[in-house]
Each structure stands twice: as structure tokens, then as C-alpha cells.
Amino acid sequence: MVEKKLRYPTGVRPLLIEETARRKRIESRFVNILEDAGFAEVVLPIIDYVDPYASILSRDNSRSSYRFVDREGDLVAIRSDFTPMVARALAPALDASQLPLRVFYRGDVIRCDASRLGVNRELFQIGAELVGDPSLDADVEVMNLAVKIAREFGVQPRVVYNDTSIATLLTDDERRAVATKRALAPADIARRLTPEIAARLESVAAALDPSTFALHLDDLDEDTGYYTGIRFRLFGPDSRKAIAQGGRYDDVYQRFGTPAAAAGFTFTVDDLD
């Protein structure tokens, strides 16, 4: 047994006085911007049942959370992704007359990635959700808001985005080739777009600042998760790590009983200075 006088479980640590003060300053700047933009805060539990999320989270995704059996014998997970939790919390009480709804959240998520460099990590996240607005304006609003927040912290952001619905236009083989090799040239994918998706991407591009936003048609993950439309990642000066990410996921709310379009983003605050 290794002594545990000083050691914490891998990937977690306390913040002492100065770090806490810094974290609180960052938080309050976030909250100010989000409240000015019309977003209201919600607080979510740190654990929740695994069952309700089964249809939304991929196997890999749910395996990256800590899970355990509670005293009643139910499988419970520590929070590892806010977005589905926000949907589950809001869906039963959604009132069509109050849509669109703008909410934000903050708190820790804990992930147990099984690799040597990024083992179990506790991450402090702040994110926003725009619920009940399927329009392109909503996509543009969340993307621009993410950029505005990054700028507020002195970051000159670059955003790379794509439309995950492109995946449905490709064969399984093509999808795998794009996910493992980026084997299809963006021009080839552009030729395959349906008029509808092409028009949507054109309108989005026209509404975004081209010096900040770049469309990468060949940037598709093998598993697009719960995303159904735009998917974006925001980079700061460290080009190797995204500090925020988000997009559109119009199917999530209906899995919790009330259909509603939704788009949003999450910042991982530990990555901001």
C-alpha cells in the first residue's frame, strides 16, 4: 500500500486560497456575461441514475463516468456531462409558451479516461443551453456567445465547426475513412451535400466572422454522440486543446418526454487563464 497522507486519487486536487480566489473571479466574469446575454442559472445534482440516459450516451461515453450501485440497488453515475442532465431536468417542465429558454450551469464533471496521460479528471465547467429554438439564429447566437466569452478572457479564439448531419450522407465505409484518415477531401464532401444542408451551412457561414470561424467539412467523429447539427470546437493560443465545444442536439429533450430543439456550449474553466 502506498501511503495516503498527501496523495489524492488520480486527477483530482483541492484548490487552496489563491487558486480558489482565481477560480471565483473567472466564474463571476462568466456569470456576468451569461446573465447579460439573458441566460439564467440552473443547479444540477452531482449524481444521477444511469438508466434514463441509456439511449443517449454511447457505450464509450457512459464508460467514462464513475458508476456505482446505491443503497436501493440502482446504478448511479457521478456527473460527467451536463447537457443530457440539463435536458432531463428541464424536459418535464418545459412550457411551449416560455420557449426559447436560456439557461446556464456551472460545476464539476468527473471523467475516468483510461489513458496514461489523461487519467480520471475532475473538470470545472461552465456552459449554456438555448432550448426550443431550432433556427440558424440560435446556432449563430451560441457560437458567437462562446467567442465573446473567450475574448473576455483575452483569448483570440479560433473556432472550427462542421455539421454532423453530413455523416448521414456518407456510407459506413466513407464515414470510417473520414473518421480515421480524413480521407475525403472537403471539396468531395461539398459535392455530396443535400441542397438543404448546403443552404444551411451557407447561411451560418454568412452570419459568422470568417477570421474567427472555419468550416471543416471533413471533420467528423466516428461517433457523433448526441449531436444532430452544428458541432464546434473553440481553440485559444494552445492550438492542441479546445477550451470550449458545443453544437446542436435536437433529439435529446424528446428522449426525456418533451421534444425541443437545443444548442449550447461548454467551457472547461481549468483550461482558461
Next chain:
Amino acid sequence: MRIAIPKGRLQDRTLELFAAAGYDTPSESDLRTRRLVFQRGGIEWIFVKDCDVPVYVEHGAADAGVAGFDQILEHNCSAYQPVELDFGRCRLMLIAAPDAPPLTKVATKYPRIARQWLEQRGVRAEVIPLGGSVELAAVLNLTSHVIDLVETGETVRVHKLELQDLVYEISPRLIIGKNAFRTETTKIRELISRIEEAQNATTVSRIA
């Protein structure tokens, strides 16, 4: 841009390939020093253990690198693999001790790949992870079988082991971190096409 070069078996051919692609690679005298990081031609070359290349690239500690398909699979590495390289090919094989009983225990440096492969085959066997010299496990009857790389087959012959089954054909690949591709797209595309061209040129000259 930071490029991870695998130390060991693939190092020399990897450096030759990058040099053929017109990159200013660390020289032999550089490499005789004990340093592991070199700045040449605007690129930071880092030398890491071959099994760590996918880890560095996956987590963005390097933008690109060269890694064997065995290491890519074992680390479940999500980096792009745009170019399959035509040197350093070998096979990941199931190898048995002489007169081995049915497969119940297998020693390997690749526990993740081994478990997946056994599962796909519907074989129930215990996987014993080892750090190296894996074939000894079969020679000394620690396990009846091992899963390991076979290049020339010399080790297998010397120890009178038996090649039983192909697990994977293994090739080294140029790998690119997903975020590097997103943010350094022009440079990365250039890297890929220069490596492809250099590889095609050497293949042609070898045939001619």
C-alpha cells in the same frame, strides 16, 4: 509543429522518410547526444518510446508522429492515420509453445488487443500482460500461448515455437492529432502530401 519520432525499431527509417520529404531532421551527431528534443527547420522533433507516440499525439503533446498499428490499437488512439508506411511491416501473431494444450492463458505486451481478439474469436482465455521478451512465457510454460509481433520469425524458430494464427497485419503509420488537424490544417495537409510523395518516390526507385 511538434513531431514525435519513435525510438527503436522504426527510428532510422522514419527519419529517412521525413528527410526524403524535405524536412530538416536531427542529424546523427545530434542523436549521439542524450537529448530527446531538437529544433530543426521550424519543427520540434521529439524522440519518445515507440509505444508512447500514440499517447503524445492523442493528447496533443505532439501534433504528428509515426506509430505502429499495434500501438495505435493498443492505446485505442483516435488520431488520424492518413499514410500507411511501407517499411517496418510485421505481423501480430498468436504463437504456441511446442505441444501446447488448448488456448487458456496467453501472455502479451498487448492486453487490450488480445482481449478484444479473443472475444471476437469466442475464446475464453486469461490474458497475462508482460513488458517484453514475451515469447519466454511460452518457452518457460508460464502460458501455453503468446500474442506478439513477428518480423522475421527467427525468435519463433530458435525457441521452437509454433505460429498459430494471424491477429493483425501491422504497419507503421503517420498519425496526426485531431486538434492539430483542426488548427494547423494547412501545415498538416502539406506534411501529409510531402510524406506521401516521398514514400511514392522511394517505392518507384526501388522498383526501377
